[in-house]
Amino acid sequence: MSRYDPYFEPAAGNGLLDRRFFLKAGAASSALLMTASVSAQERPPWMKLPGAALSESGAPSTFEAHVKRINVNPRIGTTGSGSSRTPLEHLEGIITPSRLHFERHHSGIPEIDPDQHRLVIHGLVDRPLSFNVESLARYSTVSRIQFLECSGNSGGMIAPTPMQGSASQIHGLISASEWGGVPLRALLEEAGVKPAAKWIIADGADAAVMARSVPLDKILDDAIVALYQNGERLRPSNGYPMRLFLPGWEGNMSVKWLRSIRVTATPAMTKDETSKYSDLNDDGIATLFSFPMGVKSVITSPSPGLALGAPGIYQISGIAWSGSGKIRRVEISADGGKSWADAALDRHVLSKCLTRFRSAWRWDGGPAILKSRATDEDGNVQPTRDVVLKNRASNSFYHYNGIQAWKIDRQGEASNVYA
Ligand SMILES: Nc1nc2c(c(=O)[nH]1)N[C@H]1C(S)=C(S)[C@@H](COP(=O)(O)O)O[C@H]1N2
Numbered sequence: 001m002s003r004y005d006p007y008f009e010p011a012a013g014n015g016l017l018d019r020r021f022f023l024k025a026g027a028a029s030s031a032l033l034m035t036a037s038v039s040a041q042e043r044p045p046w047m048k049l050p051g052a053a054l055s056e057s058g059a060p061s062t063f064e065a066h067v068k069r070i071n072v073n074p075r076i077g078t079t080g081s082g083s084s085r086t087p088l089e090h091l092e093g094i095i096t097p098s099r100l101h102f103e104r105h106h107s108g109i110p111e112i113d114p115d116q117h118r119l120v121i122h123g124l125v126d127r128p129l130s131f132n133v134e135s136l137a138r139y140s141t142v143s144r145i146q147f148l149e150c151s152g153n154s155g156g157m158i159a160p161t162p163m164q165g166s167a168s169q170i171h172g173l174i175s176a177s178e179w180g181g182v183p184l185r186a187l188l189e190e191a192g193v194k195p196a197a198k199w200i201i202a203d204g205a206d207a208a209v210m211a212r213s214v215p216l217d218k219i220l221d222d223a224i225v226a227l228y229q230n231g232e233r234l235r236p237s238n239g240y241p242m243r244l245f246l247p248g249w250e251g252n253m254s255v256k257w258l259r260s261i262r263v264t265a266t267p268a269m270t271k272d273e274t275s276k277y278s279d280l281n282d283d284g285i286a287t288l289f290s291f292p293m294g295v296k297s298v299i300t301s302p303s304p305g306l307a308l309g310a311p312g313i314y315q316i317s318g319i320a321w322s323g324s325g326k327i328r329r330v331e332i333s334a335d336g337g338k339s340w341a342d343a344a345l346d347r348h349v350l351s352k353c354l355t356r357f358r359s360a361w362r363w364d365g366g367p368a369i370l371k372s373r374a375t376d377e378d379g380n381v382q383p384t385r386d387v388v389l390k391n392r393a394s395n396s397f398y399h400y401n402g403i404q405a406w407k408i409d410r411q412g413e414a415s416n417v418y419a
């Protein structure tokens with residue numbers, strides 16, 4: 001570039017460029033990125049014969065077979081207990097394809113016949129009610145494009161030395177979908193909630209009988225009984241034929257294979273809200289009922305396993321989210337946090353959803369430490385690792401939302417560092 005162009009000016013240290021670089025520099029930036037010349041080609045084999053037949057259900061290209069859920073091995077001694085993770089670094093945008101939505105099961109995936117499944121609403125109500133899939137589907141359905149995150153996500157980051165793995169191995173218990181279902185408020189209004197009611201206890205029809213207590217206020221605010229995920233019926237692994245979906249709150253509470261809602265005056269203190277999904281502090285006292293997921297972000301490209309090529313201009317891209325509402329701002333640093341520049345947020349900034357962010361970065365081939373820091377609309381700023389772990393017991397790993405640092409070495413390889 002010989003003429004002056006403000007978008008080539010640095011926006012922060014170690015090569016970060018203005019966030020509008022890719023939008024405004026247009027032809028100039030693409031010329032920088034694409035150096036191969038295009039010449040007339042011979043027809044490839046797939047142009048010489050008609051292609052494959054139609055099919056009833058689509059599947060990804062066989063060339064994309066590497067884009068799959070990872071860590072799918074169940075816990076030793078069990079068949080289906082454990083978790084599988086979304087391959088974050090291979091995805092774009094904000095919606096997770098249903099087949100790649102992370103999974104977390106406490107006792108495998110039940111095979112539920114929808115004709116035999118019932119959801120019962122009982123306890124402190126005037127009229128106990130029982131629904132099957134068909135009767136629920138007659139209610140007016142709402143759609144929510146929102147994330148679901150396991151509160152154990154990123155728990156490996158409490159280890160005293162940084163675990164090495166891909167973005168998905170470390171942070172892949174987060175996904176986002178369009179969830180379609182019936183507001184629980186409508187069902188509770190029909191059942192008639194008694195004045196003493198303050199909580200509901202939700203439980204699932206799996207062998208683990210996962211049960212969680214949820215404050216009634218949240219249920220009346222935005223909880224749904226989800227029947228649909230990305231336009232189709234829920235996948236068995238995500239709760240078929242129905243699940244509770246609690247926008248922005250820790251994934252464990254979104255009880256899958258939902259079979260019972262009991263309205264109560266007090267929480268049940270189930271194992272999953274006392275011994276599990278609570279945060280032990282170093283004074284020996286545990287914090288219970290941490291419901292909304294904290295403001296968080298992670299750079300998915302570059303990230304471990306996605307090496308950079310030659311020095312030059314790269315797009316930094318990642319996801320940010322907050323259980324409290326919308327993402328307002330994401331800042332990026334290429335010098336380990338000494339200086340920061342605002343990233344561009346993609347058009348779809350939805351409440352309690354993933355937000356895609358991007359920055360332009362001129363990598364000079366030297367070492368760099370990339371970080372992202374998200375701020376939500378309530379003004380919550382993503383904390384550093386030290387702040388998250390302050391006063392926590394050394395084995396407490398839920399609700400980790402610290403700033404992630406990726407170190408880029410001279411070969412362009414990224415690794416997890418505490419910096
Ligand atoms: N019935 C039931 N509901 C459940 C679970 C379970 O094992 N059984 N796992 C919970 C946990 S810990 C999480 S993080 C989410 C995961 O939802 P997903 O598998 O659809 O990603 O479901 C929650 N609901």
Ligand SMILES: [Mo]
Pocket residue numbers: 104149150151152251252
């Ligand atoms: Mo979870």
